[in-house]
Amino acid sequence: MTIGDDHALAGELATAAGEKLLALREREGFGDPSALRKEGDRAAHLFLMEALARSRPDDSVLSEEATSEERLDPRRLRAERVWIVDPLDGTREFSEEGRKDWAVHVALWERGTLTAGAVALPAQGRTLSTLEPPVLPELGPEARPRIAVSRTRPPEFVQKLADLVGADLVPIGSAGAKISAVLTGEVEAYVHAGGQYEWDSAAPVAVALACGAHASRIDGSPLVYNQGDPSLPDILVSLPGLAPTLLAGIRDLHR
Numbered sequence: 001m002t003i004g005d006d007h008a009l010a011g012e013l014a015t016a017a018g019e020k021l022l023a024l025r026e027r028e029g030f031g032d033p034s035a036l037r038k039e040g041d042r043a044a045h046l047f048l049m050e051a052l053a054r055s056r057p058d059d060s061v062l063s064e065e066a067t068s069e070e071r072l073d074p075r076r077l078r079a080e081r082v083w084i085v086d087p088l089d090g091t092r093e094f095s096e097e098g099r100k101d102w103a104v105h106v107a108l109w110e111r112g113t114l115t116a117g118a119v120a121l122p123a124q125g126r127t128l129s130t131l132e133p134p135v136l137p138e139l140g141p142e143a144r145p146r147i148a149v150s151r152t153r154p155p156e157f158v159q160k161l162a163d164l165v166g167a168d169l170v171p172i173g174s175a176g177a178k179i180s181a182v183l184t185g186e187v188e189a190y191v192h193a194g195g196q197y198e199w200d201s202a203a204p205v206a207v208a209l210a211c212g213a214h215a216s217r218i219d220g221s222p223l224v225y226n227q228g229d230p231s232l233p234d235i236l237v238s239l240p241g242l243a244p245t246l247l248a249g250i251r252d253l254h255r
């Protein structure tokens with residue numbers, strides 16, 4: 001089958017990789033979490049690389065699981081179309097029985113902009129994509145905002161931010177699962193700092209921007225993708241109405 005539309009392709013590939021990961025979990029069980037993580041990363045990466053080579057042979061790919069030589073390939077920096085993929089985001093949660101906060105990310109960057117993307121949440125039975133971006137929930141005027149943070153590496157200042165703006169913290173694994181939680185109304189924001197890479201956020205940010213959500217660095221500047229150094233250490237995604245309050249709070253705390 002040839003999928004001509006990039007939005008549809010992103011969704012199909014993320015969903016199909018996710019099904020492979022679900023089957024792997026089923027087959028291997030959780031007795032050896034480290035082996036399960038390793039095999040999950042490897043199998044999903046190989047599947048996506050082969051599928052993209054077949055469907056879009058002229059495009060470049062930046063994957064978390066690529067070798068450093070592949071990542072440093074200068075052709076990627078000259079390319080007009082680059083797929084930025086995280087074959088398994090929330091690898092730790094993938095290897096923990098019962099957890100549903102892990103994802104497959106497939107994004108397309110074209111000439112400076114994220115133009116398509118999909119986040120499969122296989123254990124939640126859904127894929128969010130730019131083909132049919134979810135309708136953002138309304139921000140209730142009285143409710144306390146909920147801010148999603150890393151389960152294992154929450155930035156230190158986020159508890160202070162929550163105290164400052166009257167919010168509650170919700171630990172969730174996987175950047176893709178956290179940003180999806182903003183788009184589907186489980187939380188109102190996601191804040192991260194202290195380290196991350198382009199593949200951790202490209203696909204969920206593509207979907208978030210297509211929905212009209214706010215997505216930026218924590219100083220409010222744009223998230224920039226397909227750089228030589230793929231480090232993108234901090235991020236804020238939120239319902240648009242909450243972004244000014246959170247950005248002002250972060251600015252005050254960093255003064």
Ligand SMILES: Nc1ncnc2c1ncn2[C@@H]1O[C@H](COP(=O)(O)O)[C@@H](OP(=O)(O)O)[C@H]1O
Nearest residue numbers: 088089090091150153173174175194195196200
């Ligand atoms: N301080 C840090 N340095 C590097 N990567 C980080 C990081 N904090 C989070 N990440 C990455 O961001 C993703 C989401 O993390 P978390 O679940 O803690 O929020 C994970 O991707 P992977 O699971 O693809 O490795 C994780 O490795």
Ligand SMILES: [Mg+2]
Nearest residue numbers: 086089090200
């Ligand atoms: Mg990741």
